[in-house]
Amino acid sequence: MDWPAVAAAAAAGLPATDPVVVTLANRVVACSASARSAGVRRGLRRREAQARCPHVHVVAADPGRDARHFEGVTAAVDEVVPRAEVLRPGLLVLSVRGAARYFGSEQAASERLVDAVAAAGAECQVGIADQLPTAVFAARAGRIVEPGGDATFLADLSIRQLAAEPSLAAPGRDELADLLWRMGIRSIGQFAALSRSDVASRFGADAITAHRFARGESTRGPSGRESPPDLDAVMDCDPPVDRVDAAAFAGRSLAGELHRSLEAAGVGCTRLAIHAITANGEEMQRVWRCAEPLTEDATADRVRWQLDGWLNRRREGRPAGLPGPIITLRLHPVEVVSAAALQLPLWGSSGDDDRLRARRALVRVQGLLGPESVQVPVLSGGRGPAERITFTPLGDEPVPRSDPSQPWPGQLPEPSPTVLLDDPVELLDASGNPVRVTSRGMFSADPVRLAGDGRSGRLRWWAGPWSVDERWWDPQRAGKAGRTARVQVLLEHPAGRDEVGDQALLLCYRQRQWYLEGAYE
């Protein structure tokens, strides 16, 4: 019952002997042993607990913290006796039969468990009994109940104890215990002496469970967790892989192996980690994240791309490359989903036949040209026309750089330029001096001419500057970008070429320089 307090003390870095109470809704739900000896009880108000024990450390309840700190204890117990079942953080159940045989006796097994938990930094009590609920109460008393002695052990306990352990009791158990108390049934032994049919006909279904428990009749045993199946595919490369074609072969066979184990487990992989260990012992890893479960070919492609990238960078001597030839390759499915997502319908199509056909064609092009060659656009938030589209490589999750549903004040209205450019240009005033945007967001002089690569001439019309109010709160990026503003201009057609009309351009001012950002055509 004290686990939340122990976990809170561990999280706050306090010694286990300090008084700690954990409160929920202003009531104490758990306290440490030293706080209890100072008179703090569960159910007290926080203020009252502080009054009884003035130097107590008060923490709010956090089930996540309890579970997190308990994981270490679970792991320590797993080392001694595998397949422990966690009833709640602070309470573990396991089958003692095998352990007792291995360690010689139940006593020896429980000592080993106490030692293991102590090594993990916690104190514990062990109880052994025939039935799971009895064992929980035996653990509170720190007793080993001899075989067949469950009912005898429980008989002397108060009837209130029926509701003491929340992980074993149904929600209405408090009321049942209270009712039995008022009826004059004060101990579990008296409750057990009632006939089953009387209990069943007078109280609810939960009372039957409680009655079975009180009699020490058999209930379910501990069902420990299985260790998760090992889905990794590992390959030792002999001779070490140093060429791209060899890496491609290795990737293909490894992908086949991985997918056989994934199929056997009935799952598909959506996030794949590729590890490589090189001859001089260095390890490289990259996680590939995909929008859809990977097929075998897609896995093989990704392994090939990754190894290709590492090996090529090594050849060019760039820093992120592999420091040596690869001796071990490992594929580790980081995130798996149910394989139903991979299943094709038996009859007809699932309605997205066209989509799959298009996707196959695009994947083939991706295989020809490389992972980054096929880009999928997704609408993103932003103000300029270029930043409002995010490109992600095909197969990756299409995540926009920023949220398009947020308001973006200062966004340019329709229409957007159909050609996006990024060429430096000069905007000149009547006397040929460059036009700047002042700190008040105005032109330093009216622009008259545009001078740039291929696009020069007089301006027929201009509008702006519309300053972009962003990132001034971010010293790193604002320092680089400086004042940003956008202007639309209408460039007069060059004299003598009548068939070419005016040209509308979007200019962007940043870092004290004009850039041609787009053309409307």
Next chain:
Amino acid sequence: MTVVMRVDEHPLNRAEQVERLRRKMAEVSGRASGAGGSAPRRPMPSSASSSSSGNLLPLPESLTDLLPAPLPRGVVAVLSGARSLPLSMVAAVTAAGGHAAIVGQPDVGLLAAVEMGADLTRLALIPDPGADPVEVAAVLMDGLDLVVLGLGGRSVAPTRARAVTARARQKGCTLLVTDGDWHGASARLESRVCGYEVTGAGAGAPTPGCGRISRVRLATRAMGRAGGHARVVGG
């Protein structure tokens, strides 16, 4: 084999009649030659690329009244001039449920396409198709309904062009060629900007410093064999 034709009560115009016959023939030839067999002798758009408009490519409204006959799927068209034209066709096709790809145009402003109604989930971009963009386009024809191919000024040999044109017909994928020429294209569309509308300017010349561009006016011209499909069908 007999083909039963139902004659509708209401009179059909020539284009509709031709369309109906084409569809019938596609059904018949599809049955005769099998699904995945060799290309039918009569180049027919495949019926796999189904949409509400059958074998016709969804077109933007501005183009429907311009072209003498609607563009069937699986043709090659050369577009030149303003960039809005291919983007509006991409928008129309993706909005109608088709899939499109833009090859070799890294500077395309997709936001403009979105404003024209494009569905970005059905669009892919191949900014750098490497040394042979035609090859990439030919691969893409397998699964897509529309491929916009920017040749970047390169020319394509007539024999190659013929092979790719035949593939486009067989797969029912429309190929729009920009920035270059294509030997034997069925349609040639040229559009250029003939003016801009500026908000607040009214009919007169816009005042510098006021308003913003609200619309781009395009003049589009169709040339070449755009109207010739109807006659090709009979022979």
